[in-house]
Each structure stands twice: as structure tokens, then as C-alpha cells.
Amino acid sequence: MTTTASDLNYAELARQIAARMSPEALLSAEDVGAMLGYPARYIRETIALAPGLPIAIRLQLDADGKRSNPRWRRTDIEEWVTTHRKKRPTRAGRPRQQTLM
Template identity: 80%
Template sequence: MQTMTTVATEFNYSELARQIAARMSPEALLSAEDVGAMLGYPARYIRETIALAPGFPVAIRLRLNDDGKRSNPRWRRTDVEEWVTTHLAQRRARSGRPRNQTVM
């Protein structure tokens, strides 16, 4: 029988906790990776499809330096959460095709 060995690795739990707390703030600016994790999609799908959908919050792009290069898109957590709530409400409100009712 094989025995399992564990390799001790250094892990900074304080830094992880800080990063999680920062992303949970209502005014946090989320990356495409963060939004993807919230919605269950890859970051590329967020950037190329979801972010271009009508009604999705406009991305915030900050200037990085004097040459005008801009950062990757970011979205406010509250804006994304609002969009999700609205999007779900619209989906529920849509009527589907009528179903046959069985009368007994």
C-alpha cells in the first residue's frame, strides 16, 4: 500500500483573506476573471460576449501611464450584481410557449 506524502508549501492566508475581502466590497472593481467566477463563465467569454451584451454595465478603464495606455476592463461589483438581478427578473417575466394542459 502506498503512503501519501504531503509537501509543505508556504501560503499566505492573510494575503488571501485581504484579496477576498477587497473583492467582496460593494464598490470593488472586478476583473473579467472575477466576473467570470461570479457568473460561471471563462474570462474570455465575459470580455468577448457578456460585456458587449445590451444592458451589461459599461467597463471602467483606468489610464495606466502618460502614453495613454489603458488598463484591462473592470466593473463595479454592485453594477454587475444589479445586472444579474435585472437579467434574471427579465428571464422569469418572459413567457414561454404555451404548454398543453391535461384535463382530468
Template identity: 55%
Template sequence: MQVEDVQSLAREIAARMAPDALLDAEDVAAILKCTAKYVTSQYAITPGFPGAIRLTGPGDRRSKPRWKRSDIMAWIDSHQGGRSKRGGRPRNAD
């Protein structure tokens, strides 16, 4: 590997680790340990999942969806409790 390749890779890694970095579906999938298709078809439509950012490029073409790293990490933190210990549907508090 050339020095330029290593430096380029280091810049790319640093950019993706910044809290305000914009992550694509592949980056989010790597964090969530799933596929990019699952991110866009399942997680992205889940209520409470961070909204995607779509930038306008040349010729008014919209980019693929991107998410702020800090929003994704906050969403993950909010779901760390996981399922309740008992499972099943919640009971009425009557």
C-alpha cells in the same frame, strides 16, 4: 501555508467582496460561471451590461476592463426573472 500568505489571501478576498470593488473579466466570469473570454466577447457588448472602466497606467497605457461589483450585481438582479414562461416572441397587445 504561511501566516503572511493567509493574510494576503484574506485581504484579496475582502477587497473583491466590497461593493465598490473593481473586478476584472476573470472575477466577473467566476460570478457568472462562464469564461473571461465570454464576458469580454459576449456580455460586455450586450445592451444594458455595465460599462467597463479602463484606468490609465504608466506610460498612458490603458488597463484591462474592470467593472464595479455593485454594477454587476445589480445587472444580475435585473435579469433574475429569466425567460417568460411561455417562451417565443412577445405577442402584440392588439
């Protein structure tokens, strides 16, 4: 199914973008995946289980105790990315051979 420009609700699209850009926004696995460049499934099955990633927030949906899909605060994910980048080790191994011209 192809979406045309006349089918788009630009006000709703703008609202959704603004809501996700808020520092306190709760991001889904799809949103976190878009930030990090990974599919949502990889976020849920691998990254979410990695040590150090902020614990997901799961809101209770009904009285039976059913909970929502995991959500993460935008600020927590951005902080995790920043600290994770700082801890990245330098490459080990033999230095590259220099060629003489």
C-alpha cells in the same frame, strides 16, 4: 507545479478576498466570470458587448494613454444580474402533455 499549505500566504489571500467582496470593488473579467459561472474570455468577448451590461471602467496606466483591462464595480454587476433575472421571459410553446395514471 503543486502548491502546498506551507507555500500559501493566508494573510494575502484573506486580503484579496476581502477586497473583492467590497461593494465598491473593481472586478476583473476573471472575477465577473467566477460570479456568473463563465470563463473570463466569454465575459470579455460576449457578455461585455451585450446591451445593458454596465460600461467597463478602464483606468489610465501611464502618460502614453495605455489603459488597463476592463473592470466593473461589484454593485453594478450585481444590480445587472438582478434586473436581468427579472426580465427573463417565461417559456413559450406548447404545454407538456399530462399523463394519466
